[in-house]
Amino acid sequence: MATSRDDFGIAIRSALLQRGARQKFSLFVLILISIAIFLLDYSQLKPVKVLRSVINDGVYRISAISSSPIKFTSATKDFFINHLFIYEENKKLKEEVEELKKNKLSNSFLQTQNKKLQEVVQIEEKLSFTTVGAKIMLDKNSPYLNSAIINKGQNSGIKLGMPVLSKGHLVGRIVEVNFVSSRILLLNDLNSRIPVIVSPTGEQAILSGLGDQKPSLEYLPENFELTEENSVYTSGKDGVLFSGISIGKAVIEDNRAKVKLFTDPNQIFLVNVVLDKATDLEAM
Amino acid sequence: MAINIKKFKNDLLRLVPLLFLIYICISEFHTQFYMWKIFSFNLQFIIIYYWILRDPSIIGYGFVFLCGMINDVVLSLPLGTSAISYLFVSLVAAYVRNATVRSTMYTDWFTFIIAIIIGNFITFFLLTKFTEIEIEYSLVFYNSLFTFILYPAFWLIFELYKRAISLRTYD
Structure with missing residues (x-):
């Protein structure tokens, strides 16, 4: 029992502290650095916030550039799908235009009525x-x-x-x-x-x-x-x-x-x- | 000259898993599929766990830390959250590597549960205790479940890739 506990301890210690041939930091050091960064970010100090803002701007720009192949693929897919259904969409849109033409007349009447009522209740028109x-x-x-x-x-x-x-x-x-x-x-x-x-x-x-x-x-x-x-x-x-x-x-x-x-x-x-x-x- | 080109090609091939990990952290690469509601998985966990376990020289701990930082910035999580989580996944992988003599897909898969639980628990703990971000437990659960289910598929792909680059190196 004691031997198995020792084995566990040795394996964990080795995993935490061992560094590979090309590795500069052990896992233990990196975990400590991560915790320190987390606490600094959590503290919301002004210099940290400014630094985070600068990092955010930089990373977002790189992200936007690196995401362009994914966006291009997605846009191309959408383009082809839209073209497949263009005939049906056109037919539907024509019907909608007809319907909207009919509604336009009744809307203009309602708009006039609404304006008059707003004048009565003195509501500021700031939409x-x-x-x-x-x-x-x-x-x-x-x-x-x-x-x-x-x-x-x-x-x-x-x-x-x-x-x-x-x-x-x-x-x-x-x-x-x-x-x-x-x-x-x-x-x-x-x-x-x-x-x-x-x-x-x-x-x-x-x-x-x-x-x-x-x-x-x-x-x-x-x-x-x-x-x-x-x-x-x-x-x-x-x-x-x-x-x-x-x-x-x-x-x-x-x-x-x-x-x-x-x-x-x-x-x-x-x-x-x-x-x-x-x-x-x-x-x- | 020919040897240099061959070495360069081999080095480049060995860099692919690391570049892929950085790319999925920094770009809009989706592993959260909105249309299927519950289907999402953590590809970063899979990549880190597999490569730290099977060939730690491919993805170093420093890059795991860096990817965690990038992921936090992109997802607007407090800096360090993903880095700690990824490093603990690496810790489990490094422990399993040290403790086992001969690993198979099944032993890797079984021990991956522990890595997922620890990794997600750390993220969950840090977010609930230190931020006001609300977490949908079911989404995290499904994410963990699909990450676990999909591991063998990625294990197979990575294993084939690892064999291919090993063959090239000793060619």
Whole structure:
């Protein structure tokens, strides 16, 4: 028994301290260095944060370059798939155009009516945003975080918490800002929580990421019944995100209120980071 | 001259596993397949475990540490998290190498469970105790399960590759 314990001790000690012919450090030394780096990063000291920011920018650039063959392959595949279904898509689009033409007339009437009503209740018309365009540099999923990296950072006025839009719909918010890059926490990440409002009824809820494609609606009133007409917008209750940004359509799945996002966060390529609400003049 | 070219080719072939490891850490190489929801695996664990166990001269501990650091930056984890996890996977592999006389695919596969458990436990512990990142336990479990299941397939590929480069070296 004692011999087997000794053998274990010798084997572990040897594994920890032994160095190969071409190795400069033993495992033990490297584990100690890793723990020291972890503690330094955890301390959140300002010089460490600045250093991490510089490292992040550098690594993200290299990552973006090294990922280009993967992106090219994926884009080529999408290109061929799109071409295969182009005839059907064209037919469908023609039908949609006809439908939209019909809706346009009724919309213009509703717009006029809405403007008049807003004048009556004196609501400020500030639904446009000042944004900065950015490109997705890196989009790598892990069991721990669903996030994407964009090629704009502090230099473009981006700050923590700013909402990120794709095709005009919310896809996430900024959780890390470096000098020339930032990280977006996507709406479907487990750590994402966004206060929302369910239209047209006006119920407040929290949109929580579940790690899959459809985030769930939580803290809805008990007797609330979802219909297919329900859309979800940001409520701006947290004081960080602006209100009225469209997110998706409410759906019931697995007996749970979920949201089918208008923009799939895993298919985004170009995004807009909302810097501020634009004034009416800017919006024009 | 001819000998130099041959040596260069051999050295390059020996570098391939290391370059592949660095590439999957730094690039958008997906081992998390979103469309199948639960299917994901940790290819880094497999590469590190196999090569540290079978031929530690191919991937040095220093590069394992470096890959861990790169992985942390790319995935936005606290610096050092993946490095500690990968180094402990290397520790298990180095221990198994020292403790066993003749290893087979089955012994490697069986001991790989311990490496996966220790590696994932360290990541899990550091993230839950020192950060506010929420972890979906089921995703981590499935990730570990598929990493374990897929090990023999990669073992076979790496074994064939190792034999090919050994044959070239002693050619």
